[in-house]
Amino acid sequence: MKLVAIGVCVLALSLVAASSEASSITISYNVGAPGGCGDSSSGPTYSNTCTAAGMTTTVKADASLDVLKLYLDSGGTYAVGGQQTTVAEIMVQDTLTVTGGTGGGTLIWNWGIDGQLSASDQFYSSVFLEFNGGPTTADNFIACGDHVAFGGQFCNFPLSANVSVAQTIPVSVPFVFGVPLNVDWRLFAVTGSGCGFGNNCNVSTSGSGTVDFFNTLQLAPLLVLDGNGAQVGNASALSTSGFSYAVAPTPAADTVPEPASLVLLASGLSAALARRRFGKRT
Secondary structure, X not given: OHHHHHHHHHOHHHOOXXXXXXXXXXEEEEEEOOOOOEEEEEOOEEEEEEEEOOEEEEEEEEEOOXXXXXXXXXXEEEOOOOOOEEEEEEEEEEEEEEXXXXXXXXXXXXXXXXXXXXXXXXXXXXXXXEEOOEEOOOOOEEEEOOOOOOOOOXXXXXXXXXXXXXXXXXXXXXXXXXXXXXXXXXXXXXXXXXXXXXXXXXXXXEEEEEEEEEEEEEEOOEEEEOOOOOEOOOOEEEEOOOOEEOEOOOOOOOOOOOHHHHHHHHHHHHHHHXXXXXXXXX
C-alpha cells in the first residue's frame, strides 16, 4: 500500500534499531513539505503543535507496551509540489519470552482499535498498524474529501470524509517457548493532500485532516497456542523490561446438563406455560 511506503520514508531518520535488551517507545512526526517541521521523542507521552509550510499540525500520543493512543490534526495550505503528507508515528519495540510449553507455537495479538478519521475537500486521512516491518489487516482505514485524486491511488470508492473505526485487529506471530522474541509495533497516522479534482498536483492545496485514535488501541490478553494449535492456558509472557503481558486463560469446558436435569427443566417450563394459558382464560 502506497501510504505505508510514504510513512516509512518520511520517518526513516527518526527510528532507532530494535533492542534485544529492553523495551523502548519512540514518538515522532514530520510535516512532509519544503520548510515543514518535525520532531522525535523517546518516552511514553508526547504533545506538540507546530506551524510551518502553511500547515498547523497538532500531535498527541500516549503509549505503553499494551496501549497505543495517537492523535494527529493538520490543516492549512500546502504549496505547489505534489501529494504532500504529514505523518505521526508511535513505535514500540520489546523483547519477550513465552514459557509454559515446549517447541514452537503461535501468539495471537488482538488489538482493539476505536477512533475517528475525517478529511476535507482535497485531503485524506489514514491510520494503519505495522508489525516487524509488515502491514497488518489495519492498513485500509482512510477518510477522503470530495476532490481527492481518483483511480484508487488513495481512496476507496465511494469517497467518505468521515470514517468511524471500532473493531479488533488480530496478528499471528510464530515463536519458540523459552526463546526471546523481538517485536516491533508501528502505529501510523497520516494526513495529506490528494491534489485537486482530476489529479492536478500543480496547484496549492487547502484543507485539513484529522486522525483521532486517542480513545485507545488496547491489547487484549495474548492467546498462546502450541505447535498443534491448542491453547496453552498456563503460559506466561514476560518482557525483558519486567512487564508481564496478560495471557488469556483456557476457556472452561461447556457444562452439559444431566438427563434428569433436562427432564425437570422441561417439566417446569410446561407447568409455567399451562398456568399462563389457563390464567388468560379466567
